[in-house]
Amino acid sequence: MGRIDGGAQVDGRLREVKSALFLAGFVAFLLSPIVSCLSRPKEPLRIGVNAWPPFELLDLARGRGYFASENVDVDLVDFSSYTGILRSYHQGNIDGFLATLNEVQIADNFQDQPAVILVVDYSFGGDALVVRDGITHLKELRGKRIAFEESALGSYELERILEIGGLKPEEIIAISRLPEEAEQDFHKGRVHGLITYEPGLGRLLRTERARILFSSRDIPGEIVDVMAMRRSVLNQRADEVRRAIRAWFRAVEELKDHPHAAAAEMAGRQRMTVEEFLQALRGARIPDLAENRVLLGSASSQGRLHDTATRLAEFLVRHKLTGKAASGAELIRADFLDAM
Structure with missing residues (x-):
């Protein structure tokens, strides 16, 4: 038997080790984006809200753990007015928001117009x-x-107040103010009246010599709050959005089944007593999943919200509140309720 060259054997083994290390490194390089993607914590869905009692159902869903049990991470971002929500949406700081339908319809306000996925109230x-x-x-x-x-x-x-009252715009002195500024102006006697909403409405009626002259009861079905989400988020994170919607409807059912207990959790953020909060909620109708399906419709038939959107769009353009108002067909995504 011939002698084995120990040096050659070592060199061969070194080459094998180097090759294995190179291969392992190359595979790790190829897999690193995937591993990074899998290990990177998922960003929460960020939803902008302002002060309006029905919107507190999102906080109820968070507090009761409905988002967690649906395995979706949601951040609620508070704003004092819709103006702040719109600014934050433009800056890319929120993925969606709750607002009135006519706000979402104003195409002039959006480069990335969101889609409506449910009716809040x-x-x-x-x-x-x-x-x-x-x-x-x-x-x-x-x-x-x-x-x-x-x-x-x-x-x-x-505009609706003036129309119904038979007044022309030049016959009143309209003053543009944020809600909290308008409350202060009313308190100090600088204005004779203001257009407001809960919880500020109830606060004014309790603390000031004030009365309601006109309300959304006089125009039923015309002021609709919706959840609107960025379309890129709907495309890329559809399952998370559906999970968040399921959590929302769980909160709606909780309020329906146990109103006092639910209100006790929500009233604090609005600085209201439970009774004050329940009274404020009486100023809104909160549709459940079944009614939402009727409102949004389906792929084969349009729901009632499309008719509301048509009426609001005509009004917005006619009164030059926007150059273009999005139609219901352009805005509404009923498919997110399909898997509920």
Whole structure:
């Protein structure tokens, strides 16, 4: 038997080790984006909300652990007004928000127009024109100073008040103010009335010599709050969005089945007592899943929300509140309710 060259054997083994190390490194390089993607914590869905009692159902869903049990991470981002929500959406800081349908319809406000995936509530008395004692008819607003938020909702309400009251815009003094500023102006006597909503509405009625002259009860079905989400999020994170919607409807059912217990959890953030919060909720109708399906429709038939969107779009364009208003067909994504 011939001798084995120990040096050659070692060199061969070294080459094998180097080859194995190179192969392992190359595989690791190829897999690193996948591993990184899998190990990177998923960003939460960020939803913008402002102060409106029905919107607190999102916080109830968080507090009761409905988001967690549906295996979806949701961050609720609070704003004092819709103006702040819109700014944050433009900056890419939130993925979606709750707002009135006519706000979402204003195409001029969006480069990335969101889609509507569910109806949160109908206002039925929760939005109102509050005036000083002594003003009893809409015609008596002539020459008066009226504060309102110059958003699509505030402008829409003001226009409807003038239409129903038989007044022309130049016959009143309309003052653009944020809700909290308008409350202060009313308190200090700088304005004769203001357009506001809960919880500010209830606060004014409790603490000021004020009365409701006009409310969303006078225009039933015209002020609709919806959940709107960025379309790229709907395309890339559809399953998470559906999980969040399921958590929302669990909160809706909880409020329906145990109103006092649910209100006790939600009232604190609005700085209201449980009874005050329940009273504020009476100013809105919150549709469940079955009613949402009727409102949004399906791929084969349009729901009632399409008719509402058509009426609002015509109003927005006619009164030059936008150059183009999105139709229901352009906005509404009923398919996110299909798997509920």
